[in-house]
Amino acid sequence: MIAIVPDPINVLQVVESVIDPAAGAIDIFIGTSRNISHGKKVLYLEYEAYLPMATEFLDRIAATASERWGTRKISIVHRTGRVGLGESSVVVAVSAAHRREAFEACRYIIDTLKEDVPIWKKEHFEDGEVWAGREGSTITPE
Amino acid sequence: MIAIVPDPINVLQVVESVIDPAAGAIDIFIGTSRNISHGKKVLYLEYEAYLPMATEFLDRIAATASERWGTRKISIVHRTGRVGLGESSVVVAVSAAHRREAFEACRYIIDTLKEDVPIWKKEHFEDGEVWAGREGSTITPE
């Protein structure tokens, strides 16, 4: 399941989508919105995506991870639009025969996603809003 | 939530138990039963635990991980008794401000659990049963 969706992500559904009888390990990464960023109170986040390019990139990242680590199943779901505090912006799930492959493939996917996939996050504060990664503001490590 | 339980693990409940307003990342590891082990068809698994010692060890592993990586919340739930194919034997969930800490702490917890915590797995095959790690049989990497 590779998808970019405007609605809340059903984490359980994403986990279930990678269950595989030959898998002994599943690693899941969930990105959630923090209540504080750059020392300021966050009200909510907003995500924008270049949909066709972002979807193609996610497909390709999953294919690369699958080939490199010999994983069983991979799902990546990223949300767009307004995301409230404590809600999930992205869920990555990887099943594999053994845990090393599941952990490393999952880490590779989220690292590469944050580096290259055309999706943008805007943080809304009480006194304004700022695009994460915008020149002059710190790019958050998340 | 640190627990060793005889009933199926509610994965969503474990994930929700580590949600934290200051966390931007959650990593979750799920151990599932594979249908093939040592080239033979597995019917089901059976786990046994030295309950008080195993629980104390899990508490301590979580405390060490929390201190070393400055994580937000940690949950570890391990199952005992009969575990059917595709079911979860263990779920580890770690929330942290950033993803590196969540991944590394989660990996440390499952690695240490498999090394030191007094829990045992027996694999039931069509033609018999074997304790994983028993002398003469290979210790499975999972």
Place this chain on the structure above:
Amino acid sequence: MRIQVKLFAMAREEVGSSELSLELPPGSTAQAMLEILCASYPRLKPLHKHLRIAVNREFVKPDWQLSEQDEVAVIPPVSGG
């Protein structure tokens, strides 16, 4: 030649539109397009050196030659996840 350019996130907001049409000399490169775009929309200039160009949903180098039927997009620093 006439090129349709998609804009996202901070680039979209600075320009005030998610898509625009640029008249360029035939054979123009991605870099030339970006320079013309920033000249037309001075508010983009501080972002200029951070912008990447995607053609047909692939990042391209600055010397990539554009064609009229290309899907061209301006990609500011990404921050998904």
Place this chain on the structure above:
Amino acid sequence: MRIQVKLFAMAREEVGSSELSLELPPGSTAQAMLEILCASYPRLKPLHKHLRIAVNREFVKPDWQLSEQDEVAVIPPVSGG
């Protein structure tokens, strides 16, 4: 002195019981207990070098001295997860 010993997994199955009582000389070490146990239950012998001893829910070294009130357990190779 009399020591209660808990047995788990393959050790429990080879002995046929999850707990037993052993009569040991006062001041016996964990290692001595294990040797007496394996002598009494020869089916444990192939496992002997793989067994760890826990006292009061902590792994101890072979030269650890046992006391009557200790919670003593024989820990075969673990395989949780």
